[in-house]
Amino acid sequence: MKLFGLFNCKSILIFAASIIVSTSMFLTTVILSNYLTYQCESSSSSSSSSSSSSVYLDHRYDRNSSLIFVGGWPRSGTTLMRAMLDAHPLVRCGEETHIIPRFLAVLEAHSAAARTEQMEEAGIGADVLHSASASFLLEIIARHGDPAPRLCNKDPYTASHAERLASIFPGAQFVLMLRDGRAVCNSAASLGIRIAASNSLNMTACLMTWSDGVDVMHSACSRLGEGRCRAVKYEQLVLHPRSVLRELLEFLGVPWTEKVLRHHEFINKPGGISVSRMEPSSHQVIKPINTESLTKWSEFVPDEVKRNIRLIAPTLEKLGYDPDAYPPDYGKPDEEVVENVRLIKDNKELFERLAWEVRNQSKIKPHEHN
Numbered sequence: 001m002k003l004f005g006l007f008n009c010k011s012i013l014i015f016a017a018s019i020i021v022s023t024s025m026f027l028t029t030v031i032l033s034n035y036l037t038y039q040c041e042s043s044s045s046s047s048s049s050s051s052s053s054s055v056y057l058d059h060r061y062d063r064n065s066s067l068i069f070v071g072g073w074p075r076s077g078t079t080l081m082r083a084m085l086d087a088h089p090l091v092r093c094g095e096e097t098h099i100i101p102r103f104l105a106v107l108e109a110h111s112a113a114a115r116t117e118q119m120e121e122a123g124i125g126a127d128v129l130h131s132a133s134a135s136f137l138l139e140i141i142a143r144h145g146d147p148a149p150r151l152c153n154k155d156p157y158t159a160s161h162a163e164r165l166a167s168i169f170p171g172a173q174f175v176l177m178l179r180d181g182r183a184v185c186n187s188a189a190s191l192g193i194r195i196a197a198s199n200s201l202n203m204t205a206c207l208m209t210w211s212d213g214v215d216v217m218h219s220a221c222s223r224l225g226e227g228r229c230r231a232v233k234y235e236q237l238v239l240h241p242r243s244v245l246r247e248l249l250e251f252l253g254v255p256w257t258e259k260v261l262r263h264h265e266f267i268n269k270p271g272g273i274s275v276s277r278m279e280p281s282s283h284q285v286i287k288p289i290n291t292e293s294l295t296k297w298s299e300f301v302p303d304e305v306k307r308n309i310r311l312i313a314p315t316l317e318k319l320g321y322d323p324d325a326y327p328p329d330y331g332k333p334d335e336e337v338v339e340n341v342r343l344i345k346d347n348k349e350l351f352e353r354l355a356w357e358v359r360n361q362s363k364i365k366p367h368e369h370n
Contacts, residue, residue, distance in 0.1 A: 059147040063134045064171045067141065068093070068152035068252060071159025072177030073214050074195050075187040077234035079281035080289070081177055082154035084245060086273040087263040090254055093152035094145035095276040100137060101157035104164060107133060111164075130168045137168070145274065150254060159217040166224055173252055176221045179234035180321050180328065181210040181313050182305075186297035191280050203305050204312055211313040218319065226251075233319075235330040239337060241289050261336070264288045267354075268361065275358060283355035288340040295327035 061067075068085070070093065072078045082093040107129075110119070119129065141153050158165060162174050185206035188195050198209035221229040230251050237244045245260050259266075266272030267286050275282040284293075305312060309323045322328050333341075344351055 059149065061138050061142050061151060063131070063138075063169055065138075065169070066150060066253070067169050067172040068150060068175065069158050069162065069165055069172060070152060070154040070175045070177065071156055071162065072217065073159075073179070073181075073184055073210055074156045074193065075184045075191075075281075076156070076177045076179035077232075077237060078154055078156050078177045079275075079279060080234075080285055081175060081232065081237070082152065083263045083267070083273055083275070083285040084241075084260045084289075085152055087259045087266055088249075088254060088257055089259070090148060091150045091152055092145050092148035093154045094274060096155050096279055097140050097144060097153065098155065100140060100153060100155045101161070103133075103136065104158060104161040108161060108164060126167075134168050146271075150252070159220070160213070162217070162220045162224060162229060166228060172228075174221060174224060174229040175248065175252075176217060176229060176231045177234060178214065178218070178231055178319055180297075181207050181214065181316050182301055182309075183234075183293070183295075183297045184210055186300050187293065189300075193280055203302060204308075207305065207309075207313040207316075211315040215315045215318070218315070235294060238289055238291055238294060239331050239333045241337065242334065261289070268358065277359050277361055283358045286354040286358055287344050287351055289337060290340045290344055291333050291337060292341070292344070294330060298327035301326060 068091065070078055070082050070085070085091045086093045109115075119125075141151055159174070159176050162176075165172060166174070182203075184195075185200065185203050187193075188200035188206060189203070192200070194200055195206065196209050196213055198205050200206050218231065221231055230248060232244060232248060241261055246256055249256055249260070263273060264286055267275055275285065306326065310317065313323075316323050
């Protein structure tokens with residue numbers, strides 16, 4: 001078992017992060033990360049400081065820890081889901097790390113047959129690789145936020161690597177966020193976000209990329225099975241948050257708390273939910289859960305896309321979305337959601353101010369010069 005929060009070992013993160021962008025240095029990264037972690041723990045057993053003994057208290061994390069991974073195609077509600085989970089006293093997700101999906105992509109690239117044979121000849125089998133990868137990933141997940149009984153990571157593209165993560169962390173559980181691809185692409189276009197190198201202003205190209213990418217994610221989740229991975233539709237989450245979250249928390253083995261329905265009350269508050277101004281959805285989760293973004297996209301879908309939607313995005317119908325409905329009928333919202341919409345409308349200036357604060361609040365501390 002590994003104890004994280006050893007501030008005298010920050011060199012592990014600095015070293016690994018500095019070379020993760022180089023695929024040629026991948027094996028050096030993961031192996032030395034594992035080695036340095038061991039060395040740090042060994043040295044810390046003989047000398048401790050108040051910071052290293054208090055930051056993570058008695059929370060210990062290893063490969064068998066019941067981590068939670070929240071993923072899905074960008075603009076599918078992953079930020080909302082992680083904020084709601086973050087409101088739970090027993091769970092901590094935190095902001096996107098960005099480096100974890102890049103790390104996993106490199107790991108997948110080095111798992112090709114030729115590469116695998118090379119590594120095995122060098123004595124680097126699956127156990128060594130998984131152990132080294134787990135050390136690096138746990139350092140990132142455990143140390144970029146406060147400790148908690150259940151640690152959670154939210155990086156959308158990790159859903160493409162769910163099976164790899166499941167083999168590295170056999171006790172992990174996965175939450176896959178799904179959303180109508182037409183809404184996803186409209187949201188990306190309105191914010192000027194490029195997703196997976198596709199042109200978000202071209203809805204046909206965006207939907208084709210979404211369809212292929214989400215099919216990979218959904219297939220991986222299905223192969224893991226309902227005991228390991230649970231798919232949650234964004235539309236049902238915002239329409240029926242109480243019932244959807246009750247079912248999800250039961251799946252995760254986490255007790256129910258009303259706080260998950262009041263995530264907005266804890267955004268960027270001391271001991272609350274930390275959000276990043278660098279994430280495009282952060283300014284939206286300062287509001288209580290609502291249906292503002294549910295169907296407003298439907299009027300912006302070009303007629304040509306509507307006519308060819310089944311060819312452009314076959315995954316849409318596969319996931320149960322009606323390709324011919326504009327707008328689709330996702331269902332009626334619960335009364336508490338209707339009340340949230342009223343609250344937002346009556347306090348428009350307040351929520352605009354809170355959104356502005358999130359967009360302009362940097363957590364990066366100025367460098368101190370000696």
